[in-house]
Amino acid sequence: MSTELTIRNATFKNPVLTASGTFGYGLECPAFVDVSQLGGVVTKSISRKPRDGNPPQRIAETSAGMLNSIGLANVGVDVFLAEKLPALRKAGATVVVNIAASSIEEYAYVLERCEEHEGIAGYEINVSCPNVKDGGLSFGTSCPAVAEITRDLRKRTEKLLAMKLTPNVTSIGEFARACEAEGADAVSCVNTFVGMDIFVDSRRPKIATITGGFSGPAILPMALAKVWEVRKAVNIPIIGIGGICTAEDALKFLIVGASLIQVGTALFVDPGVGPTIAEGIAAYMDRHGMKSLNELIGSLDTSLQPSLVAAGWE
Amino acid sequence: MSTELTIRNATFKNPVLTASGTFGYGLECPAFVDVSQLGGVVTKSISRKPRDGNPPQRIAETSAGMLNSIGLANVGVDVFLAEKLPALRKAGATVVVNIAASSIEEYAYVLERCEEHEGIAGYEINVSCPNVKDGGLSFGTSCPAVAEITRDLRKRTEKLLAMKLTPNVTSIGEFARACEAEGADAVSCVNTFVGMDIFVDSRRPKIATITGGFSGPAILPMALAKVWEVRKAVNIPIIGIGGICTAEDALKFLIVGASLIQVGTALFVDPGVGPTIAEGIAAYMDRHGMKSLNELIGSLDTSLQPSLVAAGWE
Amino acid sequence: MYLQTVSVEYSKEIAENVWVIGFYAPNVAKAVLPGQFLNVKPDASFDPLLRRAYSVHRVQGELVELIYNVHGRGSAIFAVKRPGDPLDIMGPLGVPFHLEGEFTRAILISGGLGIAPMPILGDELHSRGIDVVNIHGARSAKMIVQDDRLRNPIYATDDGSLGFHGNVVGALAEYLDKSDHSEESLRLFACGPNRMLESLASFCDGRGLPLEVSLECQMACGIGICQGCPVEMKGGERKYTLVCTHGPNYDVQDILLESLPVEHG
Amino acid sequence: MYLQTVSVEYSKEIAENVWVIGFYAPNVAKAVLPGQFLNVKPDASFDPLLRRAYSVHRVQGELVELIYNVHGRGSAIFAVKRPGDPLDIMGPLGVPFHLEGEFTRAILISGGLGIAPMPILGDELHSRGIDVVNIHGARSAKMIVQDDRLRNPIYATDDGSLGFHGNVVGALAEYLDKSDHSEESLRLFACGPNRMLESLASFCDGRGLPLEVSLECQMACGIGICQGCPVEMKGGERKYTLVCTHGPNYDVQDILLESLPVEHG
Ligand SMILES: Cc1cc2nc3c(=O)[nH]c(=O)nc-3n(C[C@H](O)[C@H](O)[C@H](O)COP(=O)(O)OP(=O)(O)OC[C@H]3O[C@@H](n4cnc5c(N)ncnc54)[C@H](O)[C@@H]3O)c2cc1C
């Protein structure tokens, strides 16, 4: 039985990665967490220059979820490549670099700087960033913009290129199709949902940016529905993300059609949950006599679902 | 101190209504619930003909939320007007009729049938219905379709006309603007989000329709962000809906900009929570020396939020 | 129907993964009829969010008992309740077992946790002067609730570790063969896994025995306001019946048992 | 740093809405330094979702104590823990109080729950031969934790119901005026509401007194992986410092206290 999976030329020893922005640079984690036991580590979004991030407060807790507005605080690509990447490699991690930028040129710049270095398995492109040319509107909600970024970056690398989609659109399948058409190797589904919370006594927003990114177990059913929508739209691999806390949660994404999954918010509660989830997936595969991940991926059985054309409206 | 509010010619004694589909016809509720203490009762979506609804199962529980695919099961407009409406009036409820349909003609038909009867405070139009002319795609995700329904129905009634928007779109503000432009008196924000869940052992969907409507406390931060987006887009009143379980939750929607709120899923846990929430709102207003709801509605204080242009990207 | 917070007297394991929870609720104890259920909130958290339905198991004076399996997150919370902990209950709910009509002997057939409504039903039938026989099955002896207060129990286990070796349908067939009672004066009541009910139903159909079944299905509200709990009817005007308010107890002739899902949760 | 489930010994109210929770955790007891905190999960539910940070209050042998207010949903769950209940803890976390440098007397100033880290700090300083004075303030006597084990306590209450009538800054000024100790050999440590820290900081600034503050701010992870807990620095290369891993204990000169929010939750 093997939980290994290869996409393009990147091989992951198991399908469990840590999600961008929820595991630092993979180096802050406590001693009891062994990053080499993870399928991979997706880095905090890396930008051209270092970023301080947003002012406090950046975090609010909600029912089974949380809001964040970190503002893409990161050390910048230079420090990342000089300090973080070598340390991560030494720790035995399979490294996926997540890139954030405010223009196509900047995405290309960061990726090309990374291309000069060994030990990167691939890239995940965070398109939920303000596009300065477009007055700060997110690239992620414009299908042509996402297509253009994909096209441009595809030319610049032979490595795994995964486009990380925002769920805050009417039709995520359309975005996935654009990525597939422009040569992306995979799509990561999903980034955070837009959310908001306030203090009723002071009548002030809980986080500095008023609205923020909503994540955690609360979003799982929506993220799963987005993966299902994307599964029906494209043939390239999907990286499932959203609210995964347990092996059972992870299995849901794999069964619906994800090839890999990422654990995010759950790491704040248990930074060592990644390997636990990987073990739980392996145990499930054993129990069900599955030899490879491919028997699991996309194995959702809808044969018993009633025909809704027959049962449905009038 | 008064919690009364009038929109067009409909007066609500307090801002707490029950959400469509989560309180039956307002008649099933146990004896300890007095519907006359509610701001109003929004009926289950009523269609031209009776509908059996979807096959089981229709419900799944998720973290702090639930999925449903009831399939708009309802008695149809004839039985509603003959049996349910008189009983509701007798119980002292302020009645808002929620209408579902699969064509513009059908919306118009149901509304006109209702217009023949006394005792209806207004209408809420559920546009999250399959548009048969458009191959079953939901009206609610097409801005021109929502505009057209609004325009058509506006001509047919002098009563309160509220359009109930789906959150599953890139820009809900755009839909609200279309409703405002076509003469809607209010927009109800929001209907359920799309969600999905599966059983991992059998690898089958938990609900018959595979995906379903996601509601409950889990969605509150997203619903609140949608209300905020709509508040910035239009000047007509907003009816806030999504995950409200307590007076504090309700206050959040009012402060962000809703004039009325609806309680949905929370009624499944406590069918009598509506009046409790109304009391909590009144107590808050007292505590803060507020004389009318208008001092509360849209009173969010963002003056301390840092300028994100300054703090933000690069 | 009451919505109230009561105080737990005990919550303890009485057979392998079979737990009983008891509390004083005078109003419920007085109002409840056999086959009705309570909707219980695990705790104040929104996760788990919904109430869980539990058949009333037994009433003794003002003490009400429910029994349950620890199955998922809701029941795991019930299992760690201690004396004095608050318990948020709503009920009694649902239409009770239909006890009208002429019969002199009742056979109460239960699989696993299907035993839940049988003691209160047996007590009521007994007080009406009706003979009560309980046929209770489980996979193995250690999962059997051996309760001295159960009237005329016949146990059946899949592995033969206690009583009849086989399922409750087999045990029923054997009982009927041995019994001198005329089948006309019998009424059968059953509760258990949907697949057990199906095979019992076809057995009863073959023998022309009247069978009332108590159903389980996923619910959200328990009071008819969500329309979340349909089960298909065998004809009739309406296609579906709502288990929470029209049920959970039905004449097996009225419903399509096959339409009930095998899985829950 | 350990992630483990321990067993609650007790959780009880020791002053108005001040609760103490105790448990045996030999590894934490041995490793923890004054000013460090534990990140505690209220229960297994996802609602509430995140861990809560609690300063270690006192260590006695292998017994670790935290103190807390019942404030919101997380702490309400701690308050109903009973002996034997599981408690999921992570830690010790954070940079301890900085105890380097020359000083012979330490003044430990706390407002309300700011008392939390003071006993363990007092014990450590005492073992190093440093004089310890505690100035502890609250709104009223009944909210004051009157603990005999607190070294040289001076109490201050806003309503004058116990000790000094006024806030801790007033009490500190009075103490310094009366004290014969040279101000050069003093070191001040403070923990409490952000607005108390601000006024204390400006007082110390005026008198040239060295002040170390222990901060509170909303956290998600407590270990530096979310970047959720920034506080603004007074210059230096980086704009923000992360309270969970660079703090929570800072020389007040290094940080902009005004950047800390007044509200939490
Ligand atoms: C009328 C009625 C009477 C019942 N009586 C009993 C009883 O006496 N004893 C008992 O142990 N159980 C009974 N059940 C099932 C019970 O309501 C719980 O759902 C079940 O114990 C699951 O426990 P959980 O919360 O730990 O499962 P979870 O996995 O936490 O449940 C998740 C969701 O699935 C639902 N669900 C899971 N299993 C079932 C099931 N078998 N039937 C219906 N819904 C389910 C839950 O209600 C919840 O909404 C009854 C159900 C109904 C409808």
Ligand SMILES: Cc1cc2nc3c(=O)[nH]c(=O)nc-3n(C[C@H](O)[C@H](O)[C@H](O)COP(=O)(O)OP(=O)(O)OC[C@H]3O[C@@H](n4cnc5c(N)ncnc54)[C@H](O)[C@@H]3O)c2cc1C
């Ligand atoms: C380093 C550090 C040490 C702390 N030490 C103590 C202590 O010893 N005793 C104590 O009672 N409290 C302490 N706190 C605050 C504590 O972490 C809890 O957040 C607080 O008790 C709120 O309780 P709750 O979960 O009931 O509130 P809820 O309303 O349920 O909290 C909702 C969210 O807001 C956060 N939050 C609420 N209040 C605060 C606060 N004052 N500071 C930071 N986050 C907050 C919670 O952590 C949670 O994420 C400390 C905080 C930090 C950062």
Ligand SMILES: Cc1cc2nc3c(=O)[nH]c(=O)nc-3n(C[C@H](O)[C@H](O)[C@H](O)COP(=O)(O)O)c2cc1C
């Ligand atoms: C605190 C925080 C910071 C995040 N930062 C990033 C980021 O820098 N880049 C990115 O692509 N996604 C970021 N995300 C999104 C996560 O990678 C993930 O897509 C999302 O949180 C949903 O997964 P979850 O529910 O498992 O957390 C962040 C999420 C959180 C909670």
Ligand SMILES: Cc1cc2nc3c(=O)[nH]c(=O)nc-3n(C[C@H](O)[C@H](O)[C@H](O)COP(=O)(O)O)c2cc1C
């Ligand atoms: C079981 C169920 C049935 C619903 N049926 C309808 C309906 O018939 N028409 C409608 O407009 N909305 C319907 N809704 C949506 C609710 O009115 C409400 O918009 C949504 O549930 C969000 O609010 P909540 O989180 O408070 O439940 C239904 C929701 C649920 C949970």
Ligand code: FES
């Ligand atoms: S459970 Fe809601 S209608 Fe039956």
Ligand code: FES
């Ligand atoms: S709380 Fe996560 S970085 Fe500090």
